[in-house]
Amino acid sequence: MRLGSIERIWRYPIKSMGGERLESADVDERGLMGDRLYAVRDAEGRFGSGKNTRRFRKMPGLLRLSSRYPEAERLAEPELLDPDGVPVADAAAYLRHYLRRHDVEVAREGAVSHFDQLPLSVLSTATLDWMRTALAGIPVDERRFRPNLLIRTPPGTPTFVEDQWLGSEVRIGTTVRVTFVRSSERCLMVNESQQGLPHSPLVLKTIARTHAMRLDALGTVTAPGTIDVGDPVVVIRP
Template sequence: MDDGTVLGTVERIWRYPVKSTGGELLFEAEADARGLVGDRLYAVRDADGKLGSGKNTRRFRRMPGLLRLRSRYPDGVVAGVPELLDADGVPAPDATACVRRHLGRDDVEVAREEAVSHFDQLPLSVLTTATLDWVRAAVPGVPVDERRFRPNLLVRTPPGTLPFVEDLWFGSTARIGGGSLRVRFERSSERCAMVNEAQQELPHSPLVLRAVARGHDMRLDALATVAGPGRVRVGDPVRVERAVPPAP
């Protein structure tokens, strides 16, 4: 991989205003050191201070069903509490009331990020169509699109690109589009049962995580940090700016 190589083009941009809910599809978005502006800025928080997620950890508490909700910023403007859409796609006037009703519990609220980060790992997730196509082939009969893996950017790679090409990007820096946005690819996400969960048009299936476990040791995508803030748009090329030096 040489400096200047075009890795692909941005096909879709996703932002998830409330962590662990379905997100909003954007044509363009601003990115700063934290990631896409407004991404996972809010989360469902319980009385113990744990954040709703697909897994149980020191910071997170598994809350099945959150993916059946979707979140968005009205008119795309990151200001105030995001709007939630219930399982039928109907906007809810009160986000916390919607979550409490949906989960059947009154000890949760939709809360803005404070001292504890809402990100599981790094701020930006990038997935290629080559890897997504591999997953589809590995689980025939199971509806699969990028929403199962919750990337911020889905990058369309050239024909013939091998799956898991993201692994080759780690340690490199890329420029997205013709502006100032630069990202550094660091490592991949370790996947959990959330990829199996049901959401709009995607039924529950344990086969998805099993396929990722067998095919790529539970890892899938490229996690990145923002090396230079800027704007990303659908159709932007993703071009290597500084490649990983070849092994001696």
Template sequence: MAEISGVVERIWRYPVKSTGGERLDTVEVDGRGLAGDRLYAVRDGSGRLGSGKNTRRFRRMDGLLRLGSRLGPRLGAPQLLDPLGSPVEDADAFLRAYLEREDVALAREDAVPHFDQLPVSVLTTATLDWVRAAVPAAVVDERRFRPNILLRTPAGTPPFVEDTWFGREGRVRGGVRLAFVRSSERCAMTGLAQPGLPHAPEILRAITLAHDGRLDALATVARPGRLRVGDAMALA
């Protein structure tokens, strides 16, 4: 039997990977994820993508999180925003000057998805409230964790309730079905400074001690559809 787990409070899309995102009232969800999410990334001359960490696939590029990005209604090339929120006229030229690297440019996704792990991240207000209580001196909101969906959960919902969703589907009114798989493994990016949020490394320490550094529920798209703020999500 389906059970209501919460209501969609905010929807976030990140047109350029590792930059600040845009809040939406509604969005199409297709087999890839939220339409346009992480569709672009900052790519260097070796093909590695700008991120908050270094791996074989990603290159740490400090400062990306201070930038913003947004997409037009037709999902064309994204608009890059500088740290003050002003649109950038020439994204590639700006990035080269801002990052002090001559080999970077905006790149659209090709055969390999830009996602770190799975395409859709859902975070509950119950878990977010726990983070606020665990690190009361830090400025905390969901932007620290870059979810696609912030889900308002009923009073009394325990933190990390997302762990109980794995292997189940979340279904919303517009037909979207999300198949929950696992949680994100958090890195130093959770504490990096971004507009309105100062550097706060204690956030990652708290999550690591309490929950092995994991936070949210990651999902694949089991059925496309339209997602709207205010939609109830039921677990099946």
């Protein structure tokens, strides 16, 4: 059964920042290669995020920044872009001034994972279109929900169709296989402002009211390969 096709691919080189839109991506057991491979780390070893936990430290404003990998240097330390999309010369110096913290740096993932949950997040256009309708007047696109893949689903596909995908294994393109395990529990990050998207507390309130704080399908990669925009997503094991 065909679920749809890849509409857009997103990779986030530095955790909790805006990402880069790709036409093609290599995928391994960790997810999209280079996704959230770097993070802003403080002196206690905690990673910059939208919340405080044992691993993460809340650092407001990170989402207004973005990052990308230099085209000529595959998975080299990513470029940091300011809120206007302009690359900064010294990422650590910029972040220390921007965050008003003197103990932060951009660090590559080590023994502690940068992922909040599972490595691959997938969102359907059916769910995204519903969110746009429910939040009429508030700019909404998939960047609020930070998926790796936006899947174009057929007309008439129900909202929150991702729930029906959980437990199934799909093939994306010709080689990549993903098993959907659970959905993400959303936090205040979906409300935060970023380029072209203003702050709005109604985003999380809507998800909480209609779908128990959950939105997307999270998966593990069971077979690696390369994916491209337009690739079909087909169920191979319900």
